[in-house]
Amino acid sequence: MLCAALNLYESNEVAEMRKSVYAGPGYTVFKSFIAPDIARDLGKRWFSGMYNHLLHDGFIKNQELAKDTPSFLIRRPNECDWSICHQIWQAPLDETAHNIAMECQRMRNLIEGRPLYYATRIHDSLVMQYRLCRTLSPGVTVKPHADFMEESRHDPSGSHAFDPRRTQMTLFLSDYGTDYDEGGFKFMTNDERYVTFGRDVDVGAGDLVIWKYTNKHEVSDVRVLNDSVLGFSRIVFPLFEGVMAR
Numbered sequence: 001m002l003c004a005a006l007n008l009y010e011s012n013e014v015a016e017m018r019k020s021v022y023a024g025p026g027y028t029v030f031k032s033f034i035a036p037d038i039a040r041d042l043g044k045r046w047f048s049g050m051y052n053h054l055l056h057d058g059f060i061k062n063q064e065l066a067k068d069t070p071s072f073l074i075r076r077p078n079e080c081d082w083s084i085c086h087q088i089w090q091a092p093l094d095e096t097a098h099n100i101a102m103e104c105q106r107m108r109n110l111i112e113g114r115p116l117y118y119a120t121r122i123h124d125s126l127v128m129q130y131r132l133c134r135t136l137s138p139g140v141t142v143k144p145h146a147d148f149m150e151e152s153r154h155d156p157s158g159s160h161a162f163d164p165r166r167t168q169m170t171l172f173l174s175d176y177g178t179d180y181d182e183g184g185f186k187f188m189t190n191d192e193r194y195v196t197f198g199r200d201v202d203v204g205a206g207d208l209v210i211w212k213y214t215n216k217h218e219v220s221d222v223r224v225l226n227d228s229v230l231g232f233s234r235i236v237f238p239l240f241e242g243v244m245a246r
């Protein structure tokens with residue numbers, strides 16, 4: 001799909017997606033970025049707990065992330081809400097997840113107009129972590145906030161200077177209406193309307209949403225259906241500054 005022989009940065013598809021993020025609703029949806037079955041299986045594999053013994057299970061602050069930090073598990077805000085954090089610069093514990101994360105990052109680089117492999121290597125100025133996140137709790141689990149709007153952070157992953165170029169990605173691993181309903185990922189569009197992905201925008205397992213990081217977003221009001229182990233599951237892709245120096 002991503003062939004170096006083409007001028008990908010100027011392809012019509014990328015131009016349309018870029019327009020959608022910066023001058024349209026504030027997000028673009030890449031339907032079936034991976035097959036729905038692969039997305040759901042990936043979520044079930046990690047959220048069953050079968051690989052938890054491979055993960056460091058003590059809290060690691062963003063500010064303390066270093067070159068040799070192992071993959072780790074955060075249980076927040078409640079015991080059942082997990083974020084499984086893998087560093088892109090380390091040997092993968094899950095080849096499928098790692099390859100998918102690489103593909104997602106290349107997609108973001110195209111949208112943001114950066115070098116194709118930016119943030120996938122330890123020596124880059126920003127480097128990527130990918131987090132498999134599973135929310136089962138109701139109520140507010142990620143408070144409404146915007147990134148790179150100079151809002152102060154208790155535990156930053158780097159500078160939060162205003163940067164309207166920055167995007168974040170959410171790769172859905174579960175389905176609204178099957179695994180959860182009512183709420184989930186809520187996002188304020190460029191014209192300041194709130195949408196809930198899955199409910200208001202047709203998004204499900206395997207779909208990649210690339211969205212403008214300076215827009216308000218939150219995770220709240222998840223109601224788990226059918227005793228799903230997935231609840232609201234997704235992968236997000238934070239970038240860390242200056243890891244090489246730590």
Ligand SMILES: [Fe+2]
Pocket residue numbers: 145146147217
């Ligand atoms: Fe955020």
